[in-house]
Amino acid sequence: MAPERPSKRWLDTPEGTRQPTAVKALWLSLCAGAALAAPLHGQAPDLADLWRVAASTLGRPAAVQEGPTGVFWNPSATVGRARLAAGAEVLQTADVVSLSAILAGVTFRVSRRFSVGVLAGRVSVDELIRTTTSPTSELGEILVYEQFAGAAVGAVLGPARLGLTVRAHESRFDFRSESGLTVDIGGRIVLMPRLTLAGASRFATPDLAGHQATDYYAAAEYQMRTATLWGSTALVFGRYGFTYRPAGAGLEHTLSGGIALQDRLRVDLGLTREQGFGTASWRPVVELAFRAGRYRVSVARGSGLNAVGGVFRIGVGTDIGP
Numbered sequence: 218m219a220p221e222r223p224s225k226r227w228l229d230t231p232e233g234t235r236q237p238t239a240v241k242a243l244w245l246s247l248c249a250g251a252a253l254a255a256p257l258h259g260q261a262p263d264l265a266d267l268w269r270v271a272a273s274t275l276g277r278p279a280a281v282q283e284g285p286t287g288v289f290w291n292p293s294a295t296v297g298r299a300r301l302a303a304g305a306e307v308l309q310t311a312d313v314v315s316l317s318a319i320l321a322g323v324t325f326r327v328s329r330r331f332s333v334g335v336l337a338g339r340v341s342v343d344e345l346i347r348t349t350t351s352p353t354s355e356l357g358e359i360l361v362y363e364q365f366a367g368a369a370v371g372a373v374l375g376p377a378r379l380g381l382t383v384r385a386h387e388s389r390f391d392f393r394s395e396s397g398l399t400v401d402i403g404g405r406i407v408l409m410p411r412l413t414l415a416g417a418s419r420f421a422t423p424d425l426a427g428h429q430a431t432d433y434y435a436a437a438e439y440q441m442r443t444a445t446l447w448g449s450t451a452l453v454f455g456r457y458g459f460t461y462r463p464a465g466a467g468l469e470h471t472l473s474g475g476i477a478l479q480d481r482l483r484v485d486l487g488l489t490r491e492q493g494f495g496t497a498s499w500r501p502v503v504e505l506a507f508r509a510g511r512y513r514v515s516v517a518r519g520s521g522l523n524a525v526g527g528v529f530r531i532g533v534g535t536d537i538g539p
Contacts, residue, residue: 261420262388262395264363265430267340268420270316271308273519274530276485276504278436278458278471280415281405284513284534285322288336288369290434291403291417292380295334295371297536300326304513304534308340311526315344324369332371336382339364363388377406384420398423411440429464436471452477482507511535 272279279290285304287294301324308318322336341362367384382401388394403417416435422428436458444451456473475485483506491500504517515532 260397260422260428261365261384261386261399261430262363262397263429264361264388264390264395265365265386265420267316267342267363268318268338268430269432270310270314270528271318271320271340271530272460273489273500273528274308274502274504274517275471275519276475276487276502276517277438277473278415278434278456278487279419279432279460280403280417280434280436280458281413281438281456285324285334285336286320286532286534288322288324288334288380288382289320289338290419291405291415292369292382292401293371293378293403293405293415293417295324295369295380295382296332296373296378297324297326299324299536300538302534302536304532306515306530306532308528308530310528313526314342316340316342324371330373334369334371335367336369337364337366359391360389361391376408377404379404380417386420413438429462431463433461433463435459435461446478449479449481451479480508 275282275290282290283294284297285294285302286306303321303323305319305321308316308320310316318338318340320336320338322334324332324334326332339362341360345359345361347359363386365384365386367382369380369382371378371380380403382403384399384401386395386397386399388396399420400423401418401421403415405413405415407413414435414437416433419432419434420428420430421433422431436456438454438456441453441455444453454473454475454477456471456475458471458473460469460471461467462469470490471487472489473485473487475483477483483504485504485506487502487504489500489502491498500520502517502519504515506513506515508514513532513534513536515530515534517530517532519528519530
């Protein structure tokens with residue numbers, strides 16, 4: 218029997234030399250979703266603006282967020298160190314705002330170069346009631362929420378990590394409902410051992426037209442020094458990032474500094490120059506993250522948008538497999 222030619226056995230070539238069939242299929246499906254997004258209401262509902270409250274609790278610029286829930290901010294976070302990782306976050310504002318949110322994600326490393334992920338989230342404004350001549354509720358609660366579900370794919374290309382996310386949105390404001398699709402891209406590259414650059418879009422329309430819920434992020438992270446603290450290696454970081462909003466808000470700048478004690482403890486402090494209602498102000502945020510066994514726990518507190526009450530976020534994540 219004649220030996221098989223190499224061209225007939227490309228699926229058996231070593232990992233990394235060719236894309237696995239499953240990854241190719243996923244790439245094609247995500248690209249097809251991007252192509253179909255425009256005729257299928259290819260933009261986020263107006264209530265997607267509510268997700269900006271979550272940004273007010275980030276101790277690091279949005280573009281350099283990592284982990285399964287970090288895919289929400291930058292699709293390149295789909296590529297992680299663990300083979301399988303999962304995470305969830307909950308967010309709550311002061312009673313004067315009564316906004317709450319939940320965000321969850323799972324990532325899976327298909328091969329040395331490719332990863333896939335799924336994510337979902339819901340943000341809502343609670344305790345809105347109907348009244349007539351009485352201050353008590355007589356006609357039931359007013360529903361206000363925005364939710365989404367999406368799929369992501371990430372790839373490693375030399376020193377860079379790239380990602381693509383497709384999200385389906387659905388929202389409701391009382392009796393009014395909206396839906397839509399958005400397609401986001403993101404990247405992260407290590408230019409030198411201490412310097413990392415990152416950028417991403419969030420809730421972008423396929424035609425890149427400006428929409429009030431669309432944000433574009435960019436950030437630089439620099440490892441300022443390495444020190445020894447309590448017998449462990451401590452890394453000190455400095456960061457700068459900005460958010461560009463095409464629909465009128467312009468640029469918002471973020472300065473952040475942090476210290477990481479190996480993989481056990483991290484503290485981040487950030488300041489964001491926020492613009493809104495014709496004014497600009499600096500909004501502080503503090504975030505503490507630590508490892509408890511196989512779980513990562515993070516707690517953050519921001520001053521809230523336009524200083525209207527505090528915003529709190531708690532997250533839990535875990536890595537499964539090497």
